[in-house]
Amino acid sequence: MMKTFTELKKNINKKPDGLKKIKVALLGDTATQFLNMALKGCAVDGGFDLEVFEADFGQISRQILDPTSEYYEFNADYTIIFESSHKLLSQYYKSYNSQLTFAESKINYIEELYETIQNRTKSKVIYCNFPGIDNQVFGNFANKVESSFVFQLNKLNYLLSSQVAFNRSNFFIADLVSLQNKWGRNFMFSPNIYVNTEMVLSLDALPIVAHHILSIIASIEGKFKKCVILDLDNTTWGGIIGDDGLEKIQIGSLGIGKAFTEFQHWIKSLQKRGVILAVCSKNDEDKAKEPFEKHPDMVIKLDDIAVFVANWENKADNIRKIQSILNIGYDSMVFLDDNPFERNLVRENLPEVCVPELPEDPAEYLEYLYSLNLFETASFSENDAERTKQYQVEAKRAIELESFTNVEDFLKSMKMVSDVQSFNNFSKPRVSQLTQRSNQFNLRTVRYTEQDVENLMTSDNHHTISFTLEDKYGDNGLICVIVLEKKDPESLFIDTWLMSCRVLKRGMEDFTLNTIVEIAKKNGYKYVIGEYIPSAKNQMVKDHYERLGFENQDGKWLLNLDDYQNKEVYIVNK
Missing domain, CATH: 3.40.50.1110 (SGNH hydrolase)
Incomplete structure (x- = not known):
């Protein structure tokens, strides 16, 4: 309200x-x-x-x-x-x-x-x-x-x-x-x-x-909704799939079914724009998936959904499960459910999750949601359309990791390749967007618009680096951004170091630092200086520079390049 x-x-x-x-x-x-x-x-x-x-x-x-x-x-x-x-x-x-x-x-x-x-x-x-x-x-x-x-x-x-x-x-x-x-x-x-x-x-x-x-x-400033989590019965379609059966749920062009169909069209448009779509339903999984697979009037398909959770556990726990797979903040999630009991349960247990008070009449769902303007964005790139596929692939990685007893063996098996480049006109929209979206793995939380990125591209006082990451499961796209600022003839300052949380624990941090050191040495620098500026969300990188071997010096972190030994990684430069 x-x-x-x-x-x-x-x-x-x-x-x-x-x-x-x-x-x-x-x-x-x-x-x-x-x-x-x-x-x-x-x-x-x-x-x-x-x-x-x-x-x-x-x-x-x-x-x-x-x-x-x-x-x-x-x-x-x-x-x-x-x-x-x-x-x-x-x-x-x-x-x-x-x-x-x-x-x-x-x-x-x-x-x-x-x-x-x-x-x-x-x-x-x-x-x-x-x-x-x-x-x-x-x-x-x-x-x-x-x-x-x-x-x-x-x-x-x-x-x-x-x-x-x-x-x-x-x-x-x-x-x-x-x-x-x-x-x-x-x-x-x-x-x-x-x-x-x-x-x-x-x-x-x-x-x-x-x-x-x-x-x-x-x-x-990086505060926006990245994910919509859908209940199914009487939210995504009319009726209860377990009781009414496939033929009797309400979707299509007749009666109240039209309201659910238009609601699905809106959700599908958000998904195409790059908002992550997940399902959290109290249902048997096979019954919950049946409309997506067999009903001719379903607008949303299984391929549109990054994480599908259907069981009889409580929805707050299931949303925790979705969050652990997506690795995004709870405050970037929106949960849509027609049932007031389920809405209040999630609000009480996960207060950071946005839970709109959907109207009782499904015909009013869309106009109400339009008025909330929940999914404001300051940027859009072609990479957004691939986001669902990337999170689906990430779920497969998480499942396969469980079958390995040794993490190094798992990383070797992934056959990881990174394309390392300076910012350019092709990467500019995605670089800008990543600076606006990344909150957790973001050492100084600097935000850039496309104009800011363009200014960095032409600056004589900065080195810019973007990293992609691809493996045997699929292409993660551009996932890491580095901006280095020339402080003095001997020192390079890491103005920006941010990374998508989807690629954590794969050695990308070490690969990135190896690249930074290589650029610094090539340009005659003796030191690399890092800084951690705390924010409400980036505590996970509080010890980042200390873990990488930097020494604390008056609140900044100093790396002497003469003492640096390249870190072992399982990522190949493309």
Whole structure:
């Protein structure tokens, strides 16, 4: 249940210690004081402590274009730009002589703002798009008249996505248009409040807008949902497969079956996008799998499911089993179950797992889940489509490992090969995505957008390395990222060392260090320096450098290359 604006305000005053601090600049052409409060309150629930610089309204251009402004002095991690459709309409009325190029002119202005920010800072830009105002000058014919405000507004929002955001990886859109489509214009906007206060968003809309903007920040910061776990009976299909039989469960195009089919289509789309799909069902396994194998109307197939658990044990224990196979955090999991008892059981035993309170009527499942915006993402790569297959293969590895008495023999049998390369245009999306997704095996938890990766690729002050890993079971894809920074003529600093947890305990850490040392020696360095910065999730690598032979020196970890002996590994460089 989303909190009200009043509840979000209370959050600010009871903020717990230890939240991650993030600096946000909020620039608007209308009053943003209440949006500021909603963002801060919403951030607390998301595990963040926002320090916000809020400019006086109407100062967007001055703050960004003036290099001596308070905005640049603040040095924000994120810049939120909120321009309203109402001010846009005023600009439109003043531009009668250039109406045909109104949208293009506005896009040029937005691009100028973005490029100026990028040239002067490392701030990521979150830009709010423009909800519709139908000023009824042309009625429905407005969509055919290029000079109408409705036409230009639609064109502006299209260009904002297809031209500005599509070509700029540090530019993100907060989609207020879709929020207005869902909640309605009368809910989002109050004419009386706007006229008297210059505030465009209603008090009721503020928590929803703040939640969506914070979802973007959270996804960039590595806090997002990676896995959806499905119950089956009355969640994925209507009816109970063990009682009703294959022919009588409800899916397809008739009656309530249509709701379950559309729900499956949505789940399948998430899976194709890279969200891991798992099943947790109280059922006999053969009966639970039967619809996936035999029912002609099933949208989801067994091949779409990374981990399938069906038995009569309690669901909290079964989710623990799924987590042990996937090796991801509980807070990145979403559990969908129609049964309130099962939902509460999981909430009580695994409080980090997100358990939405599904409506009683399956027809309302999707609209409810849409409103939660659980699966926000800041990136997408072609590798995402292979994620399910990679986790299925990982389950096979785990099973076969149990048949070996000696781990070294198992590693030798895997025939592991790694392709080691500097970052390039092909690996750039996956490198960026891995920095945003990796939380546990991440020594300093540095996040990179694609633009940041591109900057590293052209930097004279950095060495970049990406590692893939392939074995006899399959290809894990790009699984390790290293960024080395030149500190002085004798030392290389490990700015970033992160790795997918799917490949732990295979010697990848040793293989990576051998590679780092080889690059350092080749370039005449005598020392490699590492650093561990604790986060809420990376305790597993607390002793990483000590285990690898680094020596503690004033809080950093030093490796003398003269003393280094290559570590034995069972991975071959491709």
